[in-house]
Amino acid sequence: MMLIKEMKMPSCVSFDRYELSEQICPNCNGHGLSVFYTVTNTPVHSCLLMSSKDEALNYPTASLQLGFCWRCGFVTNTKFDPKVHEYSSRYEETQGFSECFNTFASSLAERIIKKYGIYNKTILEIGCGKGQFLATMCRLGDNKGIGIDPAYVPDRNPARDLQGVEFMQEFYSEKHADIDADVICCRHTLEHIEPTWKFLTMLRKTIGPRQKTLIFFEVPDVMCVLEEGRFWDIYYEHCTYFTAGSLAKLFRATGFDIDDLYLDYDGQYIIVTAFATGGTSSPYLEEEKDMPHMLKAIENFHDRCIYTINYWQNMIGKDAHPAEKIVLWGSGSKAVAFLNTLEVKNQIDHVVDINPYRQGKYIPGTGQRIVSPEFLKEYQPDKVIIMNPVYHGEIAEMIADLNVTTELLTV
Structure with missing residues (x-):
């Protein structure tokens, strides 16, 4: 040890x-x-x-x-x-270049479609990103789709995947109340919205009397972040952080009835499905009763976070490892928070990403260059720090295929 x-x-x-x-x-x-x-x-x-x-x-x-x-x-x-x-076309958030992530997203879409019978329906996705998940929902269920996101980039998906799908490069608001959707989906968007109660209240108002409209949200879970001291999962773009209980409280308080509530993607994401309620609320789910657990996590966060910060300071510090070449794998928000919180600049020069739209760009705040996996063949790093353990298997296989011998670490 x-x-x-x-x-x-x-x-x-x-x-x-x-x-x-x-x-x-x-x-x-x-x-x-x-x-x-x-x-x-x-x-x-x-x-x-x-x-x-x-x-x-x-x-x-x-x-x-x-x-x-x-x-x-x-x-x-x-x-x-x-x-x-x-939030514009400069915003590059997609995880859709990962086979691991695409497998999860496709499986999730298939489960939602089968459970709620979403066939030949209209799906509205708020914060659709580059549109891959909406396209998958439409393809698997022969559905029509409407995606709303100011950061949507046309021509990023093959035309065959966009049959029956249209996009609006704007923010969702009350002006979209006339969209009569059977499903309203919102994945990894609510954590970017500060006035969460106002947003859900506005959404409930736009739905009106349509109590059969399925509401499907997905957000990161903060409980595991606090319990494990994962400072790399705390960053400015995410202004709101939920547990299953606080998310359910928000939905119930703004006029929705919870149908299902659970963790997915190795416990990293909260998924909630709900319907607009007309009055009587359904019984509380066991997953909603997490306040005692949350209070303990808040109390222990100080010690856990100090430990993880110290661990990574030891691991990447030039004083301890002056000749080592270290790279990060994954240039998204976790890497930005990891590098900036640790105030890393000279210790690490490169961050790997499989997303070709990120390659050749630079990490905000600390300035590391984002490179392709092929860069490692020549660079031959001593250590690769994987910014999400769920991708360890996928990354290990890619590194082996590149004939790169290195130590793989995960945050």
């Missing part, structure tokens, strides 16, 4: 705890949030493409300050400013 040397905390990190008694929880409208974690000088975007190292190093930063609501179990960035964000 590696001996973890206690290191000085990065200057951007603070675990000072105090109350914001007048701040309103955007998830339940209650007064008072308890601050427990702060990161300063963190990039305001993780997925925008940086064309040069200079642009990446000088990209705007802000403070992230997590506050916990003891009423509903919600966690939010109390310093969040939505005006700094740019």
Whole structure:
């Protein structure tokens, strides 16, 4: 077992705890949030493409300050400013180049379609990204689709996959109330929206009396982030953080009835299906009763996070490993948070990504160049740090195919 040397905390990190008694929880409208974690000088975007190292190093930063609501179990960035964000064609969030992720997404689509009989229906996806999941839902169930996302890029999907699918490059709002959809899907978008109660209330209003419309949301689970001290899963773009319980409370409080609630993708994602309620609510599910668990996770986060920060400081520090060549695999938000929180610049020069639209770009804040897997054949790194353990098997196979001998580590 590696001996973890206690290191000085990065200057951007603070675990000072105090109350914001007048701040309103955007998830339940209650007064008072308890601050427990702060990161300063963190990039305001993780997925925008940086064309040069200079642009990446000088990209705007802000403070992230997590506050916990003891009423509903919600966690939010109390310093969040939505005006700094740019969701445009420069925004490159897709995980669709991973066979592992595509297998999960296809399996999820198939399960939802079969369980709820979504055949020859109309599906509306809010925050559809590049449209791959919506196209899959339409193909598997012979459905029609409408995708809404300001970051949608035309021509990224083969024309054969887009039959019966249309896209709007804009944000979802009340003006879309006239879209009579049988299914409303929203995956990995709600965590980018600060006023969650207002958003769900608006969505319920646009649905109106259509109580048979299936609502299907997917968001990251914060419980495992807190329990394991995963500081790389906390970043500015994600201004809201849910447990199954806080997500269910939000849905019930805004006029929805929970049909199913569970964790998926190795426990990383919360999936909820619901319907608009006309009055009487369904019995609470066991998964909703997680407040005691959440209180313990909040209490222990300080120790867990300090441990993980120290672990990775030891692992990548140039003082301990001056001649080692280390790369990260995965250049998305986790890598941005990992590198910026640890204040890593000279220790790591390259980040690998299989997404060709990311290759040749740079990591916001710390400036590492994003390279293709083929780069490793010549570079021959001593260590590869995988930014999500769910991809370990897929990445190990690719590295073996490249005839690269290296030590694989996962966060």
